[in-house]
Amino acid sequence: MRGSKGAHGPWRSGRKALVSSRFASAAARLSGRGESETRRSEGARMADMVRTRIAPSPTGDPHVGTAYVALFNYAWARKNGGQFILRIEDTDRERSNPASERMIFEALHWLGLSWDEGPDVGGPFGPYRQSERSEIYREHAERLVATGSAYPCFCTKERLEALREEQRRAKVAHALGYDGHCRAVPPAEGQRRRAAGEPHVIRLAMPREGETVVSDLLRGELRFDNTLVDDQVLIKSDGYPTYHLANVVDDHLMGITHVIRAEEWISSLPKHAMLYRAFGWDLPVFCHLPLLRNTDKSKISKRKNPVSLNYYRRAGYLPEALLNFLALQGWAIAEDREEFTLDEFIATFELSKVTLGGPVFDLEKLTWMNGKYIRKLTVPQLLDRLRGDLLSDEYLLKVLTLAHERIERLEEFVEYASFFFVGELEYDAEARGKLVAKKCTPEQTALALERLLEESLDQLLEWEPARIEETMRAYCEATGWKTSDLFMPVRVAVTGKAATPPLFETMAVLGKEICRRRLRRAAETLRAMKAEGNPGAHGGEDEKP
RNA sequence: GGCCCUGUCGUCUAACGGUCAGGACACUGGUCUUUCAAGCCAGCAGCACGGGUUCGACUCCCGUCAGGGCCGCCA
Numbered sequence: 001m002r003g004s005k006g007a008h009g010p011w012r013s014g015r016k017a018l019v020s021s022r023f024a025s026a027a028a029r030l031s032g033r034g035e036s037e038t039r040r041s042e043g044a045r046m047a048d049m050v051r052t053r054i055a056p057s058p059t060g061d062p063h064v065g066t067a068y069v070a071l072f073n074y075a076w077a078r079k080n081g082g083q084f085i086l087r088i089e090d091t092d093r094e095r096s097n098p099a100s101e102r103m104i105f106e107a108l109h110w111l112g113l114s115w116d117e118g119p120d121v122g123g124p125f126g127p128y129r130q131s132e133r134s135e136i137y138r139e140h141a142e143r144l145v146a147t148g149s150a151y152p153c154f155c156t157k158e159r160l161e162a163l164r165e166e167q168r169r170a171k172v173a174h175a176l177g178y179d180g181h182c183r184a185v186p187p188a189e190g191q192r193r194r195a196a197g198e199p200h201v202i203r204l205a206m207p208r209e210g211e212t213v214v215s216d217l218l219r220g221e222l223r224f225d226n227t228l229v230d231d232q233v234l235i236k237s238d239g240y241p242t243y244h245l246a247n248v249v250d251d252h253l254m255g256i257t258h259v260i261r262a263e264e265w266i267s268s269l270p271k272h273a274m275l276y277r278a279f280g281w282d283l284p285v286f287c288h289l290p291l292l293r294n295t296d297k298s299k300i301s302k303r304k305n306p307v308s309l310n311y312y313r314r315a316g317y318l319p320e321a322l323l324n325f326l327a328l329q330g331w332a333i334a335e336d337r338e339e340f341t342l343d344e345f346i347a348t349f350e351l352s353k354v355t356l357g358g359p360v361f362d363l364e365k366l367t368w369m370n371g372k373y374i375r376k377l378t379v380p381q382l383l384d385r386l387r388g389d390l391l392s393d394e395y396l397l398k399v400l401t402l403a404h405e406r407i408e409r410l411e412e413f414v415e416y417a418s419f420f421f422v423g424e425l426e427y428d429a430e431a432r433g434k435l436v437a438k439k440c441t442p443e444q445t446a447l448a449l450e451r452l453l454e455e456s457l458d459q460l461l462e463w464e465p466a467r468i469e470e471t472m473r474a475y476c477e478a479t480g481w482k483t484s485d486l487f488m489p490v491r492v493a494v495t496g497k498a499a500t501p502p503l504f505e506t507m508a509v510l511g512k513e514i515c516r517r518r519l520r521r522a523a524e525t526l527r528a529m530k531a532e533g534n535p536g537a538h539g540g541e542d543e544k545p
Numbered sequence: 546g547g548c549c550c551u552g553u554c555g556u557c558u559a560a561c562g563g564u565c566a567g568g569a570c571a572c573u574g575g576u577c578u579u580u581c582a583a584g585c586c587a588g589c590a591g592c593a594c595g596g597g598u599u600c601g602a603c604u605c606c607c608g609u610c611a612g613g614g615c616c617g618c619c620a
Contacts, residue, residue: 057620092619157618176547176616201618219550228548236618243620267549267615290551297612328557335559336568355558358613362556365570375583
């Protein structure tokens, strides 16, 4: 995935031809006229045009992996004088959420990664939100059905589940996936049943023999046995496209030249390649970046590592430090150097030199690097940073609103509101006592706090008092907890105190990231209490002899 | 289980057939300092294993092993 400017290294011979023709067609689309009409000088410039994109799905908190992939896409586009596009992949109607989309915009802006085209800034290839492009996908899917590259499938969910179950049990591991049942339905009959309104999806008809070979900029030729790739759903029964269809159609229509994405997509590469082929389109350059990892090498996840960009922002990581650190995951600017600015990154970045080993996200090193960046600031600059987030008027106003009627001298404010400004909390003896829910063991309380977090609060994206309250009450309802029994441990967990402003307002002001961190920490504290003989607990059944 | 990807200090990485395998985080010791940091200096620690190819392999090929990803009408 590179402009001709940087087209050395892995780009030689055969592949080069593919790439340049790809650029030419992208250029034609970009200029909005045929390539032949393009003026020569402009044509030369356009032929070099690199277009990359980040295509997050707005289904949760803004993810550090999104920032990682966005950074590399951004740098590659900038380095080649091309464009970087933000596209929202919200084709999952259940999970997509406007709050999440907003947070993604904010987080990327915070990092300083700006896009040339996107839902918020517009652009010549919009709309940039897939939910607003349904008609485009439908048309394209029909085109495939018409040519026999896709077909309607009427299989019920039940049948698919049964099929999956049977395959699992029979251990026909090589034939996992859809069995192509509806491929046998004659087109005319399929047409009739669709017209009659029978629920169905549209599936891609994968070739039943041969192999699909796709080249990856970093990994060379990737080969897949077609018989092992099942018929992927292209259009869901709700009429929305799946990622696979929308992604391919949009990348083509938006003139994306380099698809730089995470490694987890490699296994769907053959499906994507088949789609391009079925449409008669040239393939973009594919480049699969390694996945960020937890300490145990598994794909980075919120259970084992902070992954929300909101966490890093709230914890006081500087965006430039985070970016610098992220750039180091898979790439090195020089043998003995690792601190550099975004501009330096852009200037020196070479996609082909990205390393492939899955980098363990080392929070400790990030933190060290952040310290370096803090020390590089002048004191007034540091002040500005603090005033930008943690000590912004906006935040102070919120805290002050809650402290207002609860202090009698101004100097009390700092102590009263200290938990709004620190990161980790220390739970003193009194707090530890109140951390344990009535009639419960520390262990039980810990479990309840964790479940409240993971099963309820984590899913909540609109972090507002009313929504928090609603969520917590619903949790109590579902689990049989008395709200009064559970809310005190939560209060102590997130504030370290038993006497605080109203819980939900307090949690809202603290923010989700802080609450999440403290709830976790509280659970750990509770577990440790059990280990050390349960000092602060009151009234736990099983501590009585 | 099947397919695919990956494999240099504990961690992030440099090396692109010939180096004492370099740097950084962490760790250890020292230095500076009223303290704590920061800084500086030093130390510890690695080419997963086995075959090839080659005058010569961390570098190329094959195999083994290990780790990871995917196997949804989620992306």
